Amino acid sequence: MSELRPETRVVHPPQPPVEHSRPITMPIYQTSGFVFDDPAVMADAMGRPDGPFVYGRYSNPTVRALESAVSGLEGGVAAFATGSGMGAINTVLFGLLKPGDHVIAQKSLYGGTAATLNDLTARFGVTVTYVDEADPGAVREAARPETRMLYLETISNPMTLVADLPGMCAAARELGLVSVVDNTFASPVLCRPIEHGADIVVHSTTKYLSGHTDVVGGLAVFRDHELHEKVWHHSTVLGASADPFPAWLTLRGMQTLALRMERHCSNARLLATRLAEHPAVTAVHWPGLPSHPSYEVAGKLLPDFGGVFSFDLAGGRAAGERFMKSVRLALLAPSLGGVETLTLHPATTSHRSLDAEALARFGIGEGTVRIAVGIEHPEDLWADIEQALAD
Numbered sequence: 218m219s220e221l222r223p224e225t226r227v228v229h230p231p232q233p234p235v236e237h238s239r240p241i242t243m244p245i246y247q248t249s250g251f252v253f254d255d256p257a258v259m260a261d262a263m264g265r266p267d268g269p270f271v272y273g274r275y276s277n278p279t280v281r282a283l284e285s286a287v288s289g290l291e292g293g294v295a296a297f298a299t300g301s302g303m304g305a306i307n308t309v310l311f312g313l314l315k316p317g318d319h320v321i322a323q324k325s326l327y328g329g330t331a332a333t334l335n336d337l338t339a340r341f342g343v344t345v346t347y348v349d350e351a352d353p354g355a356v357r358e359a360a361r362p363e364t365r366m367l368y369l370e371t372i373s374n375p376m377t378l379v380a381d382l383p384g385m386c387a388a389a390r391e392l393g394l395v396s397v398v399d400n401t402f403a404s405p406v407l408c409r410p411i412e413h414g415a416d417i418v419v420h421s422t423t424k425y426l427s428g429h430t431d432v433v434g435g436l437a438v439f440r441d442h443e444l445h446e447k448v449w450h451h452s453t454v455l456g457a458s459a460d461p462f463p464a465w466l467t468l469r470g471m472q473t474l475a476l477r478m479e480r481h482c483s484n485a486r487l488l489a490t491r492l493a494e495h496p497a498v499t500a501v502h503w504p505g506l507p508s509h510p511s512y513e514v515a516g517k518l519l520p521d522f523g524g525v526f527s528f529d530l531a532g533g534r535a536a537g538e539r540f541m542k543s544v545r546l547a548l549l550a551p552s553l554g555g556v557e558t559l560t561l562h563p564a565t566t567s568h569r570s571l572d573a574e575a576l577a578r579f580g581i582g583e584g585t586v587r588i589a590v591g592i593e594h595p596e597d598l599w600a601d602i603e604q605a606l607a608d
């Protein structure tokens with residue numbers, strides 16, 4: 218190559234081979250495509266999810282490492298990673314549903330998912346029946362010949378209702394429906410929905426899996442290869458695929474997932490228990506408390522109850538807004554699942570488009586506050602909450 222001119226040589230720098238040793242951590246394969254020696258191998262690679270790497274929208278070694286890691290943790294056979302949680306959810310919904318299909322979904326859905334289902338109804342004639350998250354009888358009653366899918370969330374936002382996954386997924390199986398579970402709030406450390414009968418698990422890896430509030434990403438894990446291949450073909454043209462650098466950050470964050478979840482849960486337990494006894498608080502919504510409607514279902518399904526909870530302030534909206542202004546350590550911000558404690562007032566932020574009656578249907582009060590507990594020392598967090606409640 219020495220006879221090449223500088224203009225050509227700068228475009229084709231040599232790549233030193235990595236031989237006789239290998240990197241400890243997964244490298245970031247920051248390339249959009251891959252070079253082939255054989256055109257037949259290249260043609261084959263484009264047609265299947267487990268073939269050689271060919272193009273970044275199809276897959277990438279760093280992204281594949283993340284997919285394998287989460288798929289293994291969830292007990293699935295394959296996964297695909299996406300650029301956001303909504304990217305994963307939409308790829309699954311658009312990959313499996315067609316006009317005229319019917320979906321059964323739980324009532325207390327993540328806002329983005331509810332919006333997508335509304336859109337599917339308005340523009341594609343996909344109908345949706347909403348049921349309670351722990352009522353398999355309601356699934357059987359709602360089912361019709363055109364029903365294709367049951368859609369659940371392990372733990373819901375912000376009231377932390379826990380789905381009866383074994384009962385609900387068994388009903389879906391009897392009826393021949395594909396069951397999809399958003400496991401973002403539990404993470405595979407607390408729950409592996411495939412073990413309880415789910416066919417597809419979706420995640421916003423933005424939250425606990427990456428864990429450091431520096432990535433937006435998503436992922437879908439599949440119980441069997443057939444379902445994975447069907448949705449994968451759709452995902453390659455839908456184009457919500459993950460990029461290698463965020464995938465790498467997520468892989469790095471995941472190495473401490475189990476440790477972080479332990480602290481998120483124990484911090485949440487301490488704060489929820491103390492808040493339940495605070496005179497300014499009328500109710501605390503965390504499924505580890507006996508007063509929570511999901512306490513029994515959660516006790517059977519989960520070894521611990523997650524790092525997100527909400528509570529109702531006796532002083533209503535004004536008290537909620539005052540609390541938001543008074544916290545110092547807890548940050549007023551959207552999202553959850555990172556090492557920092559974040560808080561928000563659903564009635565004036567995430568759920569501000571709802572009127573009082575709609576808020577009540579979601580179980581959200583004017584004085585409801587949500588806390589996504591981080592991994593700080595719990596006594597520092599309690600001191601912050603206590604001073605904010607005293608203001």
Ligand SMILES: *Cc1c(COP(=O)(O)O)cnc(C)c1O
Pocket residue numbers: 301302303304327329370374399401402420421422423424433434435
């Ligand atoms: C955040 C979230 C999503 C959406 O994920 P993005 O990464 O923000 O697109 C979906 N489901 C749940 C339960 C979430 O918390």
